[in-house]
Amino acid sequence: xxxxxxxxxxxxxxxxxxxxxxxxxxxxxxxxxxxxxxxxxxxxxxxxxxxxxxxxxxxxxxxxxxxxxxxxxxxxxxxxxxxxxxxxxxxxxxxxxxxxxxxxxxxxxxxxxxxxxxxxxxxxxxxxxxxxxxxxxxxxxxxxxxxxxxxxxxxxxxxxxxxxxxxxxxxxxxxxxxxxxxxxxxxxxxxxxxxxxxxxxxxxxxxxxxxxxxxxxxxxxxxxxxxxxxxxxxxxxxxxxxxxxxxxxxxxxxxxxxxxxxxxxxxxxxxxxxxxxxxxxxxxxxxxxxxxxxxxxxxxxxxxxxxxxxx
Numbered sequence: 001x002x003x004x005x006x007x008x009x010x011x012x013x014x015x016x017x018x019x020x021x022x023x024x025x026x027x028x029x030x031x032x033x034x035x036x037x038x039x040x041x042x043x044x045x046x047x048x049x050x051x052x053x054x055x056x057x058x059x060x061x062x063x064x065x066x067x068x069x070x071x072x073x074x075x076x077x078x079x080x081x082x083x084x085x086x087x088x089x090x091x092x093x094x095x096x097x098x099x100x101x102x103x104x105x106x107x108x109x110x111x112x113x114x115x116x117x118x119x120x121x122x123x124x125x126x127x128x129x130x131x132x133x134x135x136x137x138x139x140x141x142x143x144x145x146x147x148x149x150x151x152x153x154x155x156x157x158x159x160x161x162x163x164x165x166x167x168x169x170x171x172x173x174x175x176x177x178x179x180x181x182x183x184x185x186x187x188x189x190x191x192x193x194x195x196x197x198x199x200x201x202x203x204x205x206x207x208x209x210x211x212x213x214x215x216x217x218x219x220x221x222x223x224x225x226x227x228x229x230x231x232x233x234x235x236x237x238x239x240x241x242x243x244x245x246x247x248x249x250x251x252x253x254x255x256x257x258x259x260x261x262x263x264x265x266x267x268x269x270x271x272x273x274x275x276x277x278x279x280x281x282x283x284x285x286x287x288x289x290x291x292x293x294x295x296x297x298x299x300x301x302x303x304x305x306x307x308x309x310x311x
Contacts, residue, residue: 050088
């Protein structure tokens with residue numbers, strides 16, 4: 001005969017575990033404040049490196065990080081605007097403890113998460129809870145860019161949560177909270193965040209490739225798909241081409257439908273940002289396009305995006 005489970009005991013255990021987890025992370029989470037904005041940051045090592053969101057520190061010169069009554073000056077070491085990541089540096093502080101990172105490779109829909117923040121220099125962080133609704137989401141045209149491969153959750157992100165950690169039930173970071181749109185919290189996955197932070201710590205430049213087009217996803221008629229043997233229902237149509245851009249020099253024209261880039265299939269607007277990495281900058285790259293009813297290939301040499309930080 002199975003024993004009856006006492007719901008009150010279960011809820012009490014969950015409450016105690018959540019409270020313990022939040023308190024345990026207190027010294028790893030700091031406020032990030034300037035004259036223009038308030039956000040949150042995470043201590044990632046014992047050398048005083050802190051990650052936060054790029055939009056929190058944009059156009060800022062004087063930054064302060066803090067926790068409770070303690071505030072300290074910080075400087076910006078580097079940024080990756082495309083992924084909304086910024087790296088800060090403060091003097092090493094004994095009371096602060098580096099936060100632990102989890103592997104974000106195998107996240108699952110329905111997984112319990114906690115979002116934390118401390119934008120107002122409180123002695124303890126604030127927190128909201130939820131579940132992962134999509135471990136591999138795309139965010140269209142947010143702050144002038146399209147972010148792909150991000151984590152979507154139903155944990156509410158209040159003002160100031162940007163730059164704060166999204167953690168699992170073990171208190172390990174699976175992502176950095178960056179936006180709250182369409183009633184969903186958006187976070188940069190921990191693996192991507194760590195890779196960007198390591199590059200910035202080493203002083204390496206973050207770059208994005210640029211084509212010089214405005215485009216969007218379109219349907220490809222079934223007959224045309226079959227006739228050209230591309231075996232895909234959608235592609236990315238070019239709506240305009242910037243004068244003097246790599247796309248213009250390559251001969252791309254309004255109405256062309258991109259179906260492949262650098263040997264990879266392109267079926268959606270979000271595919272191109274994933275393929276426009278620093279690896280293709282300055283290199284001859286093949287682009288497969290539908291021009292009218294004909295499948296053809298053009299060669300393009302992407303350049304570095306103008307205004308890339310650290311350029």
